[in-house]
Amino acid sequence: MTQTHSAADIATVVQQTLQNFRPNRGFTFRSPAITVTGEYCVSQLGDALLELGASHVLMVVDRQVWQMGLLEGCESAIRLAGLQLTLFTEVEGEPDSELMTKGIEVLTQSGADFVLGIGGGSALDTAKAIAVVGDYHGPLTEFEVGGLASRKVGLGAIPTTAGTGSEATDITVINDVRHNIKVPIKGPALVPDLALLDPMLMLGVPASITAATGLDALTHAIESYVSKQSNLLSQAYAYHAMETVMAALPIAVGCGDNIERRFELAVAAYKAGLAFSNSGLGLTHAIAHQLGAKYHIPHGVANAILLPYVMSFNALCCEQEFAEVAKALGVSRDSMTPRQRCQAAIDAVRQLAADLGLPSSLREFGVLEADFDALATDAMADICLVGNPRQVTHGQVMQLMRQALEGEG
CATH class of the missing domain: 3.40.50.1970 (Rossmann fold)
Incomplete structure (x- = not known):
């Protein structure tokens, strides 16, 4: 869904962005002491x-x-x-x-x-x-x-x-x-x-779970890439994870015994994990956690439903970062403006989820609008919100959930 914004909206968001972002010239990067990879x-x-x-x-x-x-x-x-x-x-x-x-x-x-x-x-x-x-x-x-x-x-x-x-x-x-x-x-x-x-441990994973977990990894990569706590290392890992998930996930879902693609996804999920562990996540996860606790929606599915709406909400304050996300997802074109690249990234995420057969609305899980006030309150207190690039209000969280409830696209 393409959104239009007034000059006043843009000015407000720019001011919020200047307040939110801090230069990450120095950072500490943590990772496992030993990482072992490969078949068997x-x-x-x-x-x-x-x-x-x-x-x-x-x-x-x-x-x-x-x-x-x-x-x-x-x-x-x-x-x-x-x-x-x-x-x-x-x-x-x-x-x-x-x-x-x-x-x-x-x-x-x-x-x-x-x-x-x-x-x-x-x-x-x-x-x-x-x-x-x-x-x-x-x-x-x-x-x-x-x-x-x-x-x-x-x-x-x-x-x-x-x-x-x-x-x-x-x-x-x-x-x-x-x-x-x-x-x-x-x-x-x-x-x-x-x-x-070890990709050999992943060969028996059903297509539906492969799709949902793959969208979870993609959400990690995208949210960490645009996080206001991101750094050069976290963005490098996130960028590669986005590229890999976009290319490998449809193949792994369609052909579960493809060892090469299973391995690529395993490494991509690991890299996305490294990225968000060292940069934080954002509003998608802050809301998804509450929906999972209340309605037991599988985490990857909740992320897949919410991510396009949160991307659209955040894009106004970090247009350049989302333009780079579009490039990682393979949907950026030289003729596009930065805003068009942002929209292309949003459309690509929504289309990927649809192609993989994932649910597109919260209503499919019996989510009730009557619960939105309490869910939004808990989301506003979620630690993942710290990294979100745009300030958000309780009312805006409720509005995003309303959009996701009906699957507006």
């Missing part, structure tokens, strides 16, 4: 764990992935290295505070000195929370602002989907069951010591 690279898992000083591993696994027998190679590599192994296979659905508490109890009782998450984003986020939050006390919301600086155990992550980038990030998202909100927990201690990317 799980065979190197034991050596990597030994290098990191592990002796007893708590493996936190997605139950469905475990039941499918996909992780026999991981278990064998750990045992062949002479390491003790304890299994925690209760991860189902999105991670929540009750599951985290159970996992912390298992970690304490087992005496493990290394927590290894294997599975989709839920398993990885659960593992990260178990490894870190167990050393602290207090409500989850106390940890939103980056207070988790240390942990007593090692931490590793092996994704079986290409999307969340949790294997590279300093953040985990846990559903606070008591308050029914998603809490993004952030801190240096949440960056894994080990990330292992």
Whole structure:
């Protein structure tokens, strides 16, 4: 949907932009100590764990992935290295505070000195929370602002989907069951010591999940690229991730056993994770977290629905950055004006989601406009909003949700 803006609108946004942006001349960039990639690279898992000083591993696994027998190679590599192994296979659905508490109890009782998450984003986020939050006390919301600086155990992550980038990030998202909100927990201690990317673990992922997780990775890349906290390194990783997802995702969705494209997506999701971990995200995620907690909309799907509307909202204050996004997505033309490039990027994201068969409106999930006020209030308090390039009001958040409710395009 093309939007028109008055001179007064533009002047207001320019003023907001000048207030919001700060030059990022100096920055700290965090990433996993060891990253292992390649086909069948799980065979190197034991050596990597030994290098990191592990002796007893708590493996936190997605139950469905475990039941499918996909992780026999991981278990064998750990045992062949002479390491003790304890299994925690209760991860189902999105991670929540009750599951985290159970996992912390298992970690304490087992005496493990290394927590290894294997599975989709839920398993990885659960593992990260178990490894870190167990050393602290207090409500989850106390940890939103980056207070988790240390942990007593090692931490590793092996994704079986290409999307969340949790294997590279300093953040985990846990559903606070008591308050029914998603809490993004952030801190240096949440960056894994080990990330292992093996495309062979991703070959059985259904097309619908491949599509949703791929849009999650694309959202990470786009939001981090235009974040007011971005830096040269984060933008470089984000740009490459955008290029790769746009080229590889349709092929991987259509041909799930294409190892090359699966590998490219795995690396792209990792790079997008590195990018947003070191630059922040934005309004898309701030809203998506609330919709996921309230309506259990899959995170990647919520992002796919919301992203075009948030891009349109933000484009007015960072036209050049979105023009560069269009170039990364392969839809920029020399004859276009910067504003036309922005619109081309927005249209490309919307078309990609449609081509992959993803839902296009929130109404498909039973979202009610009556809930928008409370959802907007929670979104305004979400830590992801800190990186958004344009200031936003409670009313504007509600308006964006109204647009997404009907799938206005």
